[in-house]
Amino acid sequence: MIKVGLMGGTFDPIHIGHLIVAETAREACGLDEIWFIPSYAPPLKQNAPGADGEVRLEMVYRAIDFQPHFRAMDIELERGGVSYSIDTVLELQSLYPGRTFSYIIGSDRVNDLPAWHRIDELAKLVHFIGVERPGEPIVQSGLPAYIRDRLTVAEMPLIEISSTAIRKRRADGRSIRFLVPEKVYSFIMRNGLYES
Numbered sequence: 001m002i003k004v005g006l007m008g009g010t011f012d013p014i015h016i017g018h019l020i021v022a023e024t025a026r027e028a029c030g031l032d033e034i035w036f037i038p039s040y041a042p043p044l045k046q047n048a049p050g051a052d053g054e055v056r057l058e059m060v061y062r063a064i065d066f067q068p069h070f071r072a073m074d075i076e077l078e079r080g081g082v083s084y085s086i087d088t089v090l091e092l093q094s095l096y097p098g099r100t101f102s103y104i105i106g107s108d109r110v111n112d113l114p115a116w117h118r119i120d121e122l123a124k125l126v127h128f129i130g131v132e133r134p135g136e137p138i139v140q141s142g143l144p145a146y147i148r149d150r151l152t153v154a155e156m157p158l159i160e161i162s163s164t165a166i167r168k169r170r171a172d173g174r175s176i177r178f179l180v181p182e183k184v185y186s187f188i189m190r191n192g193l194y195e196s
Helices: 016-029 053-064 075-079 085-095 107-115 119-125 163-171 182-191
Strands: 002-009 033-038 070-072 099-106 127-131 151-154
Touching: 002 016, 002 085, 016 033, 016 053, 016 099, 016 127, 016 151, 033 053, 033 075, 053 070, 053 075, 053 182, 075 085, 085 099, 085 119, 099 107, 107 119, 107 127
Parallel strands: 002 033, 002 099, 033 070, 099 127, 127 151
Antiparallel strands: none
């Protein structure tokens, strides 16, 4: 069986923190591949992405083109609308037999897992790899046993970078160099993304 880690999110834009999380999870859990899945409309985020889906997907391609274990998937962008993880996993299992899937999520999302759509079904289909973020520990005692039993916590270097902060820096006219991969930086600058 090929072990695949799934990283969903808006990736608006993708940044080095995303890549470090992916590589940390890959190494810690012995994953064969990491699939980055930009969402069309994430269910637990209030604001719509700043860049459209095709632009965000292009930035993901540019960010991972050097990494043989990383892959970009447009499954949720093609589906459109609000994307629920359960629907994505069921579709991926149908399209890609012979693989086991794990969701790679930050500590904020781990603590939200009980609120995920059809979480009881999802927990039977995937494992969860929780990556702790600075100041946001994973509180396993607050999770139902059926989630705790399917959760692995991966230790990660503490890096405080977020897509929100990157967009704000751009809107304020401040540099984002070295916060995103160089090819993503060039793409953002060339296309004037996230300017005020």
